[in-house]
Amino acid sequence: MVTLRMRVNGTTRSLDIEPWVSLLDALREQLDLTGTKKGCDQGACGACTVLADGERINSCLALAVQYEDRDITTIEGITHPIQQAFIEHDGFQCGYCTSGQICSAIGMLAEHGAGMPSAVTEPGATGLSEAEIRERMSGNLCRCGAYNGIVDAIKEVAR
Amino acid sequence: MxxxxxxxxxxxxxxxxxxxxxxxxxxxxxxxxxxxxxxxxxxxxxxxxxxxRLPLTEIEELPGGGVRVGALVRNSHLAAHRLIRTRYPVLSQAILAGASAQLRNMATVGGNLLQRTRCPYFYDGAAACNKRVPGSGCDAIGGFNRNHAVLGVSDDCIATHPSDMCVALAALDATVEVQSVRGLRRVPLADFYRLPGGTPHLETALEPDELITAVEVPELTAPSSYRKVRDRASYAFALVSVAAALEVTDGVVTDVRLALGGVAAKPWRARQAEAVLLGAPATDESFRRAAEAELEPAVGRPDNTFKIELAQRTIVATLRRLSDRSLGVGRMA
Amino acid sequence: MTTTETQSPPRERAVGQGIDRVDGPEKTTGKARFAAEFPYPDLAYAALVHATVARGRITGIDAKAAEAVTGVLSVITHLNAPVLKPAPARSMLDLSTMVSATSVNYLNTDEVHWDGQPVAVVVAESLEAARRGAALVEVTYQEFPAAVDFAAEEANAKPQKNSLLGAGSAKKGDAEAALAAAPVSVDLRFTTPPHNHNAIEPHATTAIWDGDRLTVHEGSQAIAWMRKHLALRFGIPERNVRMTSPYVGGGFGGKGLIWPGTILTALAARATGRPVRMMLTREGVYRTVGGRTPSIQRVALGAGQDGRLTALIHTSVTRSGKVGGGPEQVTGAAGHLYDAENILLQQNLVEMDLIPNTFMRAPGEAIGTFALEAAVDELAGELGVDPIELRMRNEPARNPLDGKRFAHRMLREAYALGAERFGWAERTPEPGSMRDGRWLVGMGVATAYHPSVQFTANVTARLSADGTVVVRCGFQEMGMGGATAQAQIAADELGVPYEAVRVEYGDTDLPTGPMAGGSAQTASIAASLLAACAKLKGEVLGLARRSGDSPLRGQRLAGVEARDGGLYRLDRPDSGESYEAILSRAGRPYVEAAIGAESGLGAVAGQVRFMAKFLSDQRRWVKAACGAQFCEVRVDQDTGEVRVSRWLGVFDVGRVINAKTAASQLRGGIVMGIGMALSEETLVDPRNGRVMNPGLGDYHVPVHADIPPIDIHYLDEPDPTMPLGLLGIGEVSITGVAGAIASAVHHATGKRVRDLPITLDKLL
The missing domain is CATH 3.30.43.10 (Uridine Diphospho-n-acetylenolpyruvylglucosamine Reductase, domain 2)
Known part of the structure; x- marks a missing residue:
């Protein structure tokens, strides 16, 4: 058992944890922050996306113990215009992938703002086109098929 | 676990x-x-x-024009770095073609080099797999092998190496710097990966106690690019990928680097194709001839024979686009 | 979002508006709790051990290593499991029996019926210990020969009389003879692979026993049926079981039946005396929850030179498990879409030693319309006729099989509007004739079709003196927007603001709702809710009439309307009273109306009423949602990669309750259809029946980058035979999608791919 500190949604939390516990399970099962979802537990769906020091990561493939002293933001710690945009553009149906989509979108906007390219970025291009949003968000699956609404919500907030 | x-x-x-x-x-x-x-x-x-927490996160310019990348530089940062985007577009594009943004934010350069195959029989504890349990057999041969290798395969293993980044590094003649208690050594990427042969569980030249500390990439002047062909538009492993750099002078190929992903147990440097291309006219015919030479020894299975043709077509398409660009032909949509 | 012009309603109604879904704030802040997220003190975790043979008998289980793992509480196997009663036989006389996904009595038998069947459950103090324990349980088997290779079993398929709520075969005239005599014909074989639902929420259960009372939190599409099933299996009264399912993280049919995870979580909780939570691993979902059957289909069409169909033959082979599953209505749409003189439909089924199939979004129709619609496109090519024109020439006035009336049919209008909005006229018919740089461009169309059904629903509605309304019904919400839609309906019926209505659902403590399946939930509840609201208004009016000084004195229900939070006379619109005034004068804090009976004779009567209505509807008319799907694809000239670049669907789904959520659901079906067309396939190893891609990395559902903007239109004409004129929308939009894409790919490349998915290797 390891004792570690982590800032979660702005509050320092202390965890007594086995080193093989994932950040996702630590959040859900120990801190009762169940807004972060488990969809595949293998980095293939993005439902577990959280922000670590502002960068989006898949918490299912992160060992909690590796994130000592890091700043973790989950959906419970987010107040951002994109949440209302998701509602207005119906960017979800069942709601299970939504926390991950929202965290991912916030991380993505920051990456784009910092000038980080994507696989579809043309040399010299800086805009956030629909194609850019779709490529950059492709790590977040939505089986209900709310992709159009998600892209619209992000477009609105990015404006 | x-x-x-x-x-x-x-x-x-x-x-x-x-x-x-x-x-x-x-x-x-x-x-x-x-x-x-x-x-x-x-x-x-x-x-x-x-x-x-090791201090291996720097990207430095080397005196000879190359770049040294710390092993713990994360994939997303490497792809976004100015030096990489301007001098090694093929490397930036390869990284961005792999995985998802979240995974690229986590994954390190050293870890990417050591990715293991995504063969489903390797992943399934109930299946026979010589890589997972030496001597147990290979259920992929005779099973589902659409994503499997056609080059460098053996009767014991037909798994592919899943990385995109490493395909670009193979084309770029990268060197891997490794450290252990015995000291530091440098392994050319060409010698870093092993083919399966009779020992598919042995994948690299790395000793169990060695740590990858950096990757060095020599200078590249030729225009380069990465083309990945896959079943989804994003977030899928390559069926075939091509990392290429091509310099054309007066219609003749004066420098070429070519590597293939998704077709072999390792990032596959296409030396045969390069030999055909160097000094040849930069035409579709040359590209096709080069691609055929590279895939000549390929062994297809019922599900993956298509990769032999697909690899050739992708090589030709990638070289054609690079060649058009160096000739100043407008980019196609 | 656009709709065709309709007469503007007399006043602002909630129905039809694109109101934000009520659970939006909960779902966008992470507050919505799903089945695996209910905290309990002393909670234990469970994990499954799966069989690794397709058919056999367990000869030994070594649990020592698992039991030695720190934190492991119990390893439950058939050697020590509590006794479970067997699953009830499935019978149409008691629809709740349909919820048995399989007939296997888990951990009460040493028999293995499919690769993946649970053979042990490990319960532990932590998730990690449970999984570690499960990995260490050693099971040995005596293996028996097993039928696991679908292609090899084709010859053993047996003709089916029935399928899910429909016929398994139909015949008009002599289709084979007409086909042989037809001047133009196609006779084609299509194949489709198995599919899995892949709801992003893996199946999850939290089970808590208190003596002989069981509480289960479950992601479920059928809480009432599952509750009854659990009561039967554990030998306790139904009233002792409570199932809640406030949020379901996607279902698509996969959470409609009761699969082993649910039963075994309750069993593990019983065995250990602890509250137990089990979320299946993604692999566990593939191994223990059925999916869509693969199919082999024949579609043969014969036509005169004028394009009028003389023969239509559609036959199918699908599979079920030997321990469950059944036929799906693969050839259903073929009986309703084309006015052929001679028709032959026949479904065939082979039972195999695999996990039973189960319904997945438009079971049968999704894959059946792929073959049928792709074949119609091929016939259009043979005839040299535009594929829309060919369909219009064969659009029937009455049901082609038997001359029954259509309750509602606007396919012509759907195609006309779609062709105009999509720009179909710009399509040059010659395959390979449209290009954009390195991309070959193709356009395709197909018809979407899905029958409409209705289940029974018990509903109560309570109108309080403050003008607020509570609607209670134990239905399920997997993202369709059920609570939002029912609130809109109640608001209009009672003349209160939409915000004044609260809808309670997802709990068996509520009046029994319908299962969420067959695109039937919204209409089923609406029918009862309309009746409940009418009863409420009647009661309120009764209270008013009994009072001497009410302006509503002497009025009948037909003479008043509900609006502005009260009842007002139709003949004198300024004359009426608020609910508040009526109820407070009567000294009533609220009035309540209930529709449907919960137990005893009343429940049986409800069941009988359902069957009677179902059968009489079937006799009287054919009712269905339909639509026209238009798509544009781009195919890379070098690599054969296919990308969908444009989509437009025009749907005839009766009246739309919520413009926003309806469009989303229709889009969702198209997205799933794009996956089915281009990338989805469950790989079942024909050597041993084992699923070899049990994960989202290897089973390719569409990602953001695969999906273009999807333009949805609907005709918004009420169906006269349905409550409020609404038709189900959950499934219709996946039908036809793969057919449209296959046709567009042919238009782009000249290649016909009749085997899904249309991956690039089939185009090289």
Whole structure:
């Protein structure tokens, strides 16, 4: 058992944890922050996306113990215009992938703002086109098929 | 996941000392592959040595025009770095073609080099797999093998190496710097990966106690690009990918680097094709001839024979676009 | 979002508006709790051990290593499991029996019926210990020969009389003879692979026993049926079981039946005396929850030179498990879409030693319309006729099989509007004739079709003196927007603001709702809710009439309307009273109306009423949602990669309750259809029946980058035979999608791919 500190949604939390516990399970099962979802537990769906020091990561493939002293933001710690945009553009149906989509979108906007390219970025291009949003968000699956609404919500907030 | 002891290494010296002292230890970086493999009980280390706090996160320009990349530089940062985007578009594009943004934010350069195959029979504990359990057989041969290798295969294993980044590094003649208690050594990427042969469980030239500390990439002047062909538009492993750099002078190929992904147990440097191309006219015919020469020894299975043709077409298409660009032909949509 | 012009309603109604879904704030802040997220003190975790043979008998289980794992509480196997009663036989006389996904009595038998069947459950103090324990349980088997290779079993398929709520075969005239005599014909074989639902929420259960009372939190599409099933299996009264399912993280049919995870979580909780939570691993979902059957289909069409169909033959082979599953209505749409003189439909089924199939979004129709619609496109090519024109020439006035009336049919209008909005006229018919740089461009169309059904629903509605309304019905919400839609309906019926209505659902403590399946939930509840609201208004009016000084004195229900939070006379619109005034004068804090009976004779009567209505509807008319799907694809000239670049669907789904959520659901079906067309396939190893891609990395559902903007239109004409004129929308939009894409790919490349998915290797 390891004792570690982590800032979660702005509050320092202390965890007594086995080193093989994932950040996702630590959040859900120990801190009762169940807004972060488990969809595949293998980095293939993005439902577990959280922000670590502002960068989006898949918490299912992160060992909690590796994130000592890091700043973790989950959906419970987010107040951002994109949440209302998701509602207005119906960017979800069942709601299970939504926390991950929202965290991912916030991380993505920051990456784009910092000038980080994507696989579809043309040399010299800086805009956030629909194609850019779709490529950059492709790590977040939505089986209900709310992709159009998600892209619209992000477009609105990015404006 | 099998329980393990966790050690966070504060510096390289400690990291290599710990790994040398523990008989069944593994380094962990971003964890994107290792955590998954441990959860599936394919990897079962007794000790996990966390190296994410080591100071190996620099990207430096080398005097000769090359670049040195610390092993813990994360994939997303490498792809976005100005030096990489301007001098090695092929490397930036390859990284961005792989995985998802979240995974690229976690994954390290060193970890990417050591990714293990995504062969479903390797992942399934109920299946026979010589890579997972030496001598147990290969259920992929005679099973589902649409994603499997056609080059460098053996009767014991037809798995592919899943990385995109490494395909670009293979084309770029990168060198891997590794360190252990015995000291530092440098392994050319061409010698870093092993073909399966009769020992598919042995994948690299890395000793169990060695730590990858950096990757060096020599200068590249030729225009380069990466083309990945896959079943989804994003977030899928390559069926075939091509990393290419091509310099054309007066209609003749004066420099060429070509490597293939998705077709072999390792990032596949296409030396045969390069030999055909160098000095040849930069035409579709040359490109096709070169591609055919490279794929000539390919062995297809019922599900993956298409890769032989697909690889050739992708080589031709990638070279054609590079050649058009160096000739100043407008880019196609 | 656009709709065709309709007469503007007399006043602002909630129905039809694109109101934000009520659970939006909960779902966008992470507050919505799903089945695996209910905290309990002393909670234990469970994990499954799966069989690794397709058919056999367990000869030994070594649990020592698992039991030695720190934190493991119990390893439950057939050697020590509590006794479970067997699953009830499935019978149409008691629809709740349909919820048995399989007939296997888990951990009460040493028999293995499919690769993946649970053979042990490990319960532990932590998730990690449970999984570690499960990995260490050693099971040995005596293996028996097993039928696991679908292609090899084709010859053993047996003709089916029935399928899910429909016929398994139909015949008009002599289609084979007409086909042989037809001047133009196609006779084609299509194949489709198995599919899995892949709801992003893996199946999850939290089970808590208190003596002989069981509480289960479950992601479920059928809480009432599952509750009854659990009561039967554990030998306790139904009233002792409570199932809640406030949020379901996607279902698509996969959470409609009761699969082993649910039963075994309750069993593990019983065995250990602890509250137990089990979320299946993604692999566990593939191994223990059925999916869509693969199919082999024949579609043969014969036509005169004028394009009028003389023969239509559609036959299918699908599979079920030997321990469950059944036929799906693969050839259903073929009986309703084309006015052929001679028709032959026949479904065939082979039972195999695999996990039973189960319904997945438009079971049968999704894959059946692929073959049928792709074949119609091929016939259009043979005839040299535009594929829309060919369909219009064969659009029937009455049901082609038997001359029954259509309750509602606007396919012509759907195609006309779609062709105009999509720009179909710009399509040059010659395959390979449209290009954009390195991309070959193709356009395709197909018809979407899905029958409409209705289940029974018990509903209560309570109108309080403050003008607020509570609607209670134990239905399920997997993202369709059920609570939002029912609130809109109640608001209009009672003349209160939409915000004044609260809808309670997802709990068996509520009046029994319908299962969420067959695109039937919204209409089923609406029918009862309309009746409940009418009863409420009647009661309120009764209270008013009994009072001497009410302006509503002497009025009948037909003479008043509900609006502005009260009842007002139709003949004198300024004359009426608020609910508040009526109820407070009567000294009533609220009035309540209930529709449907919960137990005893009343429940049986409800069941009988359902069957009677179902059968009489079937006799009287054919009712269905339909639509026209238009798509544009781009195919890379070098690599054969297919990308969908444009989509437009025009749907005839009766009246739309919520413009926003309806469009989303229709889009969702198209997205799933794009996956089915281009990338989705469950790989079942024909050597041993084992699923070899049990994960989202290897089973390719569409990602953001695969999906273009999807333009949805609907005709918004009420169906006269349905409550409020609404037709189900959950499934219709996946039908036809793969057919449209296959046709567009042919238009782009000249290649016909009749085997899904249309991956690039089939185009090289």
């Amino acid at each position: 099998k329980p393990f002891a966790y050690v966070s290494a504060p510096d390289v010296a400690t990291a290599v000392r710990v790994i040398a002292a523990e008989p069944n230890a593994k380094f962990i970086g971003g964890g994107t592959n290792l955590v998954d493999l441990m959860r599936e009980d394919i990897e079962q280390p007794d000790t996990v040595v966390d190296i994410t």
